[in-house]
Amino acid sequence: MPQTHPLNQEISLSVIKTACSNCNLRELCLPFGLSLDELERLDDLVSTRRRIKRGDHLYRAGEAFDAIYAIRSGFFKTDVLLEDGRDQVTGFQMAGELLGMDGISTEVHTCNAIALEDSEICAIPFSRLESLSREIHTLQHHFHKVMSREIVRDHGVMMLLGTMRAEERLAAFLLNLSQRFTARGFSHAEFYLRMTREEIGSYLGLKLETVSRAFSKFQEEGHIAVQQKHIRILNVNGLKALMSHRP
Amino acid sequence: MPQTHPLNQEISLSVIKTACSNCNLRELCLPFGLSLDELERLDDLVSTRRRIKRGDHLYRAGEAFDAIYAIRSGFFKTDVLLEDGRDQVTGFQMAGELLGMDGISTEVHTCNAIALEDSEICAIPFSRLESLSREIHTLQHHFHKVMSREIVRDHGVMMLLGTMRAEERLAAFLLNLSQRFTARGFSHAEFYLRMTREEIGSYLGLKLETVSRAFSKFQEEGHIAVQQKHIRILNVNGLKALMSHRP
DNA sequence: GTGTTAGCTTGATCCATGTCAACCGTAAAT
DNA sequence: ATTTACGGTTGACATGGATCAAGCTAACAC
Structure with missing residues (x-):
């Protein structure tokens, strides 16, 4: 309607x-x-x-x-x-x-x-x-920003793949998803993953078994609750700490 | 003059x-x-x-x-x-x-x-x-292509970091440099690296020792001749094969 | 209901690369 | 010519994550 x-x-x-x-x-x-x-x-x-x-x-x-x-x-x-x-x-x-x-x-x-x-x-x-973006300055500029944001995002992924360990990568991944869901008005703490462990692993440069183990570990440590594709984040700061704490 | x-x-x-x-x-x-x-x-x-x-x-x-x-x-x-x-x-x-x-x-x-x-x-x-690119269509379009090319390049690096092993990464890196030097009218087979092993390693998600060992291995196998920063590519196809041959 | 399948978890083992350490080569500084 | 420093090479060993394998769970078809 x-x-x-x-x-x-x-x-x-x-x-x-x-x-x-x-x-x-x-x-x-x-x-x-x-x-x-x-x-x-x-x-x-x-x-x-x-x-x-x-x-x-x-x-x-x-x-x-x-x-x-x-x-x-x-x-x-x-x-x-x-x-x-x-x-x-x-x-x-x-x-x-x-x-x-x-x-x-x-x-x-x-x-x-x-x-x-x-x-x-x-x-x-x-x-x-x-x-149209030759006529509308704002549109042109915004489109340039969007492309540039994609480049910056890619640099972030390169950083993740190049310097982070498995658990850091997964923590970064979850925090990123959470933040994007929030921006869309959804819960920052609870969501369903749309992708499989294998797809997450492919994105993060890890094997699906490693992704699965990291999920289990996060759960044991009380940072999140996982049930298959359903994720609840119990301790955002815990995840943030995991992301940047060198071993 | x-x-x-x-x-x-x-x-x-x-x-x-x-x-x-x-x-x-x-x-x-x-x-x-x-x-x-x-x-x-x-x-x-x-x-x-x-x-x-x-x-x-x-x-x-x-x-x-x-x-x-x-x-x-x-x-x-x-x-x-x-x-x-x-x-x-x-x-x-x-x-x-x-x-x-x-x-x-x-x-x-x-x-x-x-x-x-x-x-x-x-x-x-x-x-x-x-x-200016609101006035010159060609300039606008070319600039968009350049930004897009950067995104595609970044995807290539993500691929490299996410799925390739050390030697594959280095082979890809050398071939990429060679190709870019060629496009600028320089020799495709002989060039000086401007960066240290550590910088190469950082880019490729490897430690400098691993980069150094891979250079040595390539040399032993007759694919390249290395002397510090001076590189000669002896066997381009060998490097290409290294790049995509799974173990 | 039951069977089937794709996806997930967990364990045991292995290996590529990291780590630590010693030494070497080259180039610039004295 | 000698010293110094930085970058590079090589070896020995450690380890994080891959690999292989078995079993589990949930969803869906029948």
């Missing part, structure tokens, strides 16, 4: 089309900081929504790139495949985050994006995004 | 000011693909050159961000520091590559950029770059 916006009747019209101006993720996503005017111009661009079923690909490595994607709801992973068959999860993405920026450089996607639960995405045709 | 360009007398004039239009790295760097007209507009923007002595910082983590930097000559490393004192080298950059894009997201640099030899950089004020 469509809701009317308290401020402006014009907006309540746009509720009917599925649009950024109406999206409760707009403060986390591409529209951040845009005026009402500008939002409506973005709406024209982001017209295609798509449902992706759990396990399905949003895009595959090797496919032509022509759009980036904003996650409207759901949960994704991206992974890269090496010629020799090894692969690695390069990230987990949740609502409000953008996918596909890896494809800009060569106009071919370099990784796979796979839904970890039934999800919904907004496709943003890239050349039209470039046009 | 200034040279005249065979095509156009106008260009020989611009030789006098130190400018992109005159730079032999322009095909590797930001000016890629621009017309003569557009190049001259970029020249106005990239007016400040700076020399950075070996060991000096180009910028430091925590400093305000307001420009990105193109390397005109020389060699840099970037590193990230964790609160607990651990650090990691996140990249090595050479002539024609851009530095500083990590700072766009928060307007504060998140890593240190340090010259590994006496170097020269061109400062590109970021807000002016954004303005």
Whole structure:
């Protein structure tokens, strides 16, 4: 049932089309900081929504790139495949985050994006995004920030893979998830993991057995309660200490 | 001694000011693909050159961000520091590559950029770059490609750190350097490393002893000849095989 | 209900890389 | 030419996480 916006009747019209101006993720996503005017111009661009079923690909490595994607709801992973068959999860993405920026450089996607639960995405045709951001300074700048944030995030992962031990990595991972759930209005202390131990391990450069053991250890020490994919964080500071305490 | 360009007398004039239009790295760097007209507009923007002595910082983590930097000559490393004192080298950059894009997201640099030899950089004020790329489509698109390439590169490093063993990492590292030197017109088979074993190790998530042992092993096996920082690649295919051969 | 399967946990053992330590080579300083 | 210092090499040993293996749990199909 469509809701009317308290401020402006014009907006309540746009509720009917599925649009950024109406999206409760707009403060986390591409529209951040845009005026009402500008939002409506973005709406024209982001017209295609798509449902992706759990396990399905949003895009595959090797496919032509022509759009980036904003996650409207759901949960994704991206992974890269090496010629020799090894692969690695390069990230987990949740609502409000953008996918596909890896494809800009060569106009071919370099990784796979796979839904970890039934999800919904907004496709943003890239050349039209470039046009619009030539006109809307705020949009241009925000998009640059988003790409830069991805680079900074990657540096964090490199740090994690290069210098941290297994338990530090897992603690960092849990704290990061918790923080991102919080930003989306969910509990910071209790959530369901959408990914398997193997996927977590791949992301963290560990084997699934090591991930499992670390979960058990955290539980024994009273930092968290784990039951399969259900996680409760009992002691945030404990985890933080684990993350940065050298042995 | 200034040279005249065979095509156009106008260009020989611009030789006098130190400018992109005159730079032999322009095909590797930001000016890629621009017309003569557009190049001259970029020249106005990239007016400040700076020399950075070996060991000096180009910028430091925590400093305000307001420009990105193109390397005109020389060699840099970037590193990230964790609160607990651990650090990691996140990249090595050479002539024609851009530095500083990590700072766009928060307007504060998140890593240190340090010259590994006496170097020269061109400062590109970021807000002016954004303005100009609102006017020059090609510039805008190329800049997006450069940022995206950085993301793809980072994924490669994550792959390396997450799934490769010590010798595979070092082989990948050497092949990557070789390929980048080649793109700059240098020998693909013979070069001097600008970084120490410790810096290589930090980048590859290994200890310096492990790096040193791997160099020795490669030499014993006839893939390379090492003498301190001087490297000769004797068998590229051997290295490639090492890179992707699981044990 | 029962069977099936994918994912998770736990134990025993092994090995790649880290750690610690001694020594060597090269280049700059005196 | 000698000293000094930094970076690199090599060896011996320790260990964190991988590997191999067995069994458990939860969810889902039938």
